[in-house]
Amino acid sequence: MYHISVVCCMNVRRMVRALTVPALGLLALLCLFSSEPVQAGKVLVVPVDGSHWLSMKILVEELSRRGHEMVVLVPETSVLIGKSGNYTTKSFRVPYTLDDLKANLDNIEKNAFEKPPKLTDIFENVGNLIQFLNMQVKACEGLLYDESLMKSLSETGFDVVLTDPFLPCGTIIADSFLIPSVYFLRLIPCLLDEAATQCPSPPSFVPRFFTGFSDKMTFHQRVENTLMTVFEAFLCRKLFAGTDELASRYLQKDTTYKELLSHGAVWLFRYDFTFEFPKPQMPNMVQIGGINCAKKGPLTKELEEFVNGSGEHGFVVFTLGSMVSQLPEAKAREFFEAFRQIPQRVLWRYTGPVPENAPKNVKLMKWLPQNDLLGHPKVKAFITHGGSHGIYEGICNGVPMVMLPLFGDQGDNVQRLVSRGVAETLSIYDLTSEKLLVALRKVINDKSYKEKMTELSAIHRDRPIEPLDLAVFWTEFVMRHKGAAHLRPAAHELNWIQYHSLDVIGFLILILVTVIFVTVKSCMFCFRKCFKKTQKKKKE
Amino acid sequence: MYHISVVCCMNVRRMVRALTVPALGLLALLCLFSSEPVQAGKVLVVPVDGSHWLSMKILVEELSRRGHEMVVLVPETSVLIGKSGNYTTKSFRVPYTLDDLKANLDNIEKNAFEKPPKLTDIFENVGNLIQFLNMQVKACEGLLYDESLMKSLSETGFDVVLTDPFLPCGTIIADSFLIPSVYFLRLIPCLLDEAATQCPSPPSFVPRFFTGFSDKMTFHQRVENTLMTVFEAFLCRKLFAGTDELASRYLQKDTTYKELLSHGAVWLFRYDFTFEFPKPQMPNMVQIGGINCAKKGPLTKELEEFVNGSGEHGFVVFTLGSMVSQLPEAKAREFFEAFRQIPQRVLWRYTGPVPENAPKNVKLMKWLPQNDLLGHPKVKAFITHGGSHGIYEGICNGVPMVMLPLFGDQGDNVQRLVSRGVAETLSIYDLTSEKLLVALRKVINDKSYKEKMTELSAIHRDRPIEPLDLAVFWTEFVMRHKGAAHLRPAAHELNWIQYHSLDVIGFLILILVTVIFVTVKSCMFCFRKCFKKTQKKKKE
Known part of the structure; x- marks a missing residue:
């Protein structure tokens, strides 16, 4: 299958100014046939149900339209993930009913409508989230240990896993199948996405979630934000303890969800800086905010x-x-x-x-x-x-x-x-x-x-390329190059102490202290010698 | 003047798959006339001579082709910046001859060819650089205080300054004219670009210049790299002391080159991650590596x-x-x-x-x-x-x-x-x-x-958009929106201590120490009380 590459389109744009109008049809035609053939790939989609799916579906359908074979894994209790002519669905059993899911949601709603917001809400929210995530880890476990389904998926020979890492199953499957993954998300709770991409996120101007702060904070807010950063690290361990255990057991290696996530080839983030506050980015983070509002239809x-x-x-x-x-x-x-x-x-x-x-x-x-x-x-x-x-x-x-x-x-x-x-x-x-x-x-x-x-x-x-085209480009890029290794920072090979140069700072302080100590001692020694001599002379 | 917007082109690409070939001409035609009109703008170009100009010229000529009025400021001793039908040049006097410039360069060459490389080269290199920059600051001073030229430039009503911030004159002019600036560069010596964009650059995996390290460093290399980071901060002050003085005097406010640079709307960096090691980026940093090798001609x-x-x-x-x-x-x-x-x-x-x-x-x-x-x-x-x-x-x-x-x-x-x-x-x-x-x-x-x-x-x-198109897009974006304020991080409003949360960490340590101190004192007090009572009882 062929498509007009973006590069080709850019050239059309430049050449079009130099051409007469009737030549345009011919030009577009030439462009069509001179463009590189795009290999149709096989994409395994592991989505998150609910509103998360609604925007991912746009990318899934576009990739399907471009000739890729799309297989979507759907839990049998799915609320919004339906069947479609554009993609194949594979259903898997989950150990909870739709009513269980709704009860979880109703509980959260009830809190919002009936209780005044207070500081301790965060613990209740975290409790609800842990309950929800543990439910999902159980579902993932069911899927991973469904041998016949996993065997058939493995044999399909997928080129890439497209998943929303809000839930961990797609990432575990990608690691198990040894194929690269593309993440499609707004964020991961406790901002595990920032930790997993090794993206610097200074608490002095990057507000933490659940704080409600802007990027311009008072001293008091910066103190709270810093404490929240510490709390987040603790939170991440609690939230994903079940995931870490499942991943280590299934993949038969000592690993964590963060470690698995860090191998994600490209992260498609559903934000841009008209919504999110400006903050540092890493090379494999791509912004596709607004991907969900490109298509407009007429009203009834x-x-x-x-x-x-x-x-x-x-x-x-x-x-x-x-x-x-x-x-x-x-x-x-x-x-x-x-x-x-x-x-x-x-x-x-x-x-x-x-x-x-x-x-x-x-x-x-x-x-x-x-x-x-x-x-x-x-x-x-x-x-x-x-x-x-x-x-x-x-x-x-x-x-x-x-x-x-x-x-x-x-x-x-x-x-x-x-x-x-x-x-x-x-x-x-x-x-x-x-x-x-x-x-x-x-x-x-x-x-x-x-x-x-x-x-x-x-x-x-006002952007150089539409978010949907950008998302398609990077998914296809990962398929073409079997990942995006050139965007992976060396920071992933450092531990926390090394990343923050704490060992180097400690070493330099040690040297400094030693030098000061030796200098002071030497001076004191000389001083004492001289002083004694002077005293002796005086006595003499 | 009209041009087919990139967005429009992206849509052509998507629609083209659904259309028959003869419809393509009509589609391109429709696209041409439905696209937004692009206002022709006025761009003041303040380039750096030599090879720096060769790639900037590509962007200048493309902007000119798109109907923008380009005015290029050229020192009268210019080596490579020539006249062209595509842009207007305005020449200004400099207080040195072409021979002075060449002598500076010959000196550097001589070092490379005739002396073995050694650690102290860095001091000699820095000395040469300071000499070169001071020469350029003098040239800039001549330009800034050339009242008739500056008046005529000011009255032209430029929309944007396009400059290579390796040299500071363009930045000072942009501040003086109150117009936004777009930077076009590989880097600024002493990595002032990283400081001015507030871009995190951990020395644990971002190698400093003049070290020759890769992004994977041994402990020993990380120590050197950290020391180099400290040295860089010192170096920046030395290198741009003359610039800071000139800027403060001319703009009649207490400022530094770094401060002026921090207001740059968009930074077009001539690298990408097939050349540079993966490292953090800020939202207003755009990569246009390879902009200089798009055009190929036949051989003689x-x-x-x-x-x-x-x-x-x-x-x-x-x-x-x-x-x-x-x-x-x-x-x-x-x-x-x-x-x-x-x-x-x-x-x-x-x-x-x-x-x-x-x-x-x-x-x-x-x-x-x-x-x-x-x-x-x-x-x-x-x-x-x-x-x-x-x-x-x-x-x-x-x-x-x-x-x-x-x-x-x-x-x-x-x-x-x-x-x-x-x-x-x-x-x-x-x-x-x-x-x-x-x-x-x-x-x-x-x-x-x-x-x-x-x-x-x-x-x-393999990229979604060509570097030249990206550079044109962002220059035009800055003209359309009079800057790119939405990409400016709040970090610019923090000082060094605040940015690194050192005040917050100090405060938290103080609280912790106080709590520990009070707890220990209280415990000791209680212990003493109890102990005394026991002793009294024993005595009784």
Whole structure:
């Protein structure tokens, strides 16, 4: 199979200025046939269910369209990973039911809606996360020890494993099959991604997750951030203890998840610096933020009529992500009450009970074409929980936001937009219709929100290459070159003490102290000698 | 003026697979007219003379072709910066002659050819560098205080300054005119670029210049590398003391060159990781290694005949860079003697005296079309001094090298290729025809050199976007958005102690010590109390 290489396209661009228009067809044709053939590869996809899958699916389908054979491993309790003509799925058994998974999620939701946020939440969050990860490690164990499935996968001869390292199974399989891996992620809990890439992350200007800090911190915040960095190292051990044990047992070598991750060829990170604060990067880290909002479709006739009927006031889009479509009744009432008092129409993904006197400017739906709606010229604001997918749909389309973080990285995501002056944030726990109204009116009527968001959106979209093309390029690169060894820093061969040059500093201090000691002793010795002589002379 | 945006091209690429061939012309046409108009901008170019200019010129000419108004500031003693129809030049007076410049260079050359390399060379090199930089600061002073020229430049209303920060004048002008700057460089002496970008550069795996170390160091080397890091900080102050003084005086504020550099919007670095060792990067660092070897032309008839006449043995290209075309006679004789004994033909850029019995397989020329020759299928090896331009021409074309570093960063450049097994290095000081023969025969006859170089070349050329297009994109980006503020890390607002969290660590140690002290004192107090009571009781 052939495709026009990017390089070729770049040349079209340069040559096009020198050519007459009718020559363009011929040029494109030449380009098509002179470009390098791309070998169709075999890609094993080990995804994470839920919203994580929604953006990875875009890359999986594009790779499939480019002729690669895609095999997706799907747990039998999958929520969002469906079958498709574009890829083969292989299902595997898991030792829990869909209800177990939902119970875990409900627990987290309940916390967000019913309890005031407090410092000790982090321990509860960590507890929930450990419970969730242990569940997933059990599932992974089932998969790894399913001999017939693993044998058939092994015999397929995959070129690369494409996985979201939020969960460890893909990485263990890649090591077991001796094939390179490409990671597709927002982050790994406890920022294990930074440790595994050996990426410097100074706590003085890189805020830790769960702190809610920006990159500009006071002394007090820097102290907290440094303590959080120490805590993270401890957290990583706790979170992935089960993974480390499984990996060592299955691969029959003494290893850790971090060690396995460090062999990842390329890391595709779903962020860029219109969202994330500027921070150091390593050569094999590639930014593909906004990969999820490239494709826009037309609205249905019904939706088009509803949003166009909003007149000059426009409309507001409200969703709390792919996993949360209900709210406690009292909480929902506050939203209905606020929406009643604004001139905008509201499109709300909501499946809970509806009060009798629900305002008429509100349209409730089971599912919203979020990105298509946010791309509509009449949209005025986006009420969101602050998941990274929704945030990028807001940035791509330049829509100011009111943000209601629920759990996980959402509190920190929100901070990134609030600090840029393009969003307001509210706590869902003590949300009232008045507070919501104030925030909504602010982002809609105060023009600075829209102006700053339009500028941020322009910067985000002004890039030399589209995120999807970049993700495809690097996945194919890893297939072509069987990894990306030239991007692997020598830091991976150092331990923590060596990496930070603590042994060298210790050695230099030792030498310095020895030199000072010997010098002082020598001086004292000479001084004493001279002093004694003087005393003797005096006595004489 | 319009151009097909890269984004548009990427879409062509994706859509092309779904379209019939005749539709391609129409598609390219649509793409042309739907793309965003690019505003023609005004670019002030402040280059560094010599080989530095040769690669910057490629970007200057491309920007000119894209409709931007390019004004290049040229010192009146310029060696290589000539006039061109593609850009306007503005000449300024300098307080030294071309002979002064050449004397400085001859001095450095003499050292390389006539003295054995030793540890103290670094002090001599630094001395030469300080002398050269002071000369350039004087030239810059002349330019800055040339009121009529500066007034006319200021009134032109430039959008961006494109400069090589190896010399400081462009940066000072950008600050004075309040316009953003784009830097185009390999490095700044004493690695001021790393300090100015706030890029972490752990001495445990990032080798310092002038050490000749690879990224994998022994303990002893890491100690030296750490000491060199400390020395560099001292060196930077010495090297740029004159610049700091001039900048503060001219800009009428207390500033340093490092401080001014830190406001650079985007840094275009002439390296990538097929040449440089993998190391941390900052968001506004862009790699454009290989920008100088994209364009290849056909050979003249005379050259084509000479290289084709080399038969199965092929030919060798030998140059020592744009500034060195002569050799001490005795040294030249060793080369002639070695070349006499190989079956390859040799193309040598040499203008010195020729011995009577010069071998017939050697063709001497005043100037060589180096990149065109290295791209010829019959080329077998490249003898080079290890300048970054020549190195990239070698990598682009996949030609193994014999390297003879002369001065500056060349010793370190060479180390990078030798450690990859694609080159051999020799010292020019004690070079003999025998040593040269051994090295040449090794890189030509031992297939591993060619194989590794072919692989390195393939990796280098396998990139999502061409370096020249990337350089153009980021220069235009800075013009469009008046800088790249979203890429500026908050680290710039921290001092050295804050950046390394030394204040936080000190504070935490203080708390820890206090807690331990209070605990121990309390315990001792209680213990004493209890002990006394027991003693009293015993006495009673």
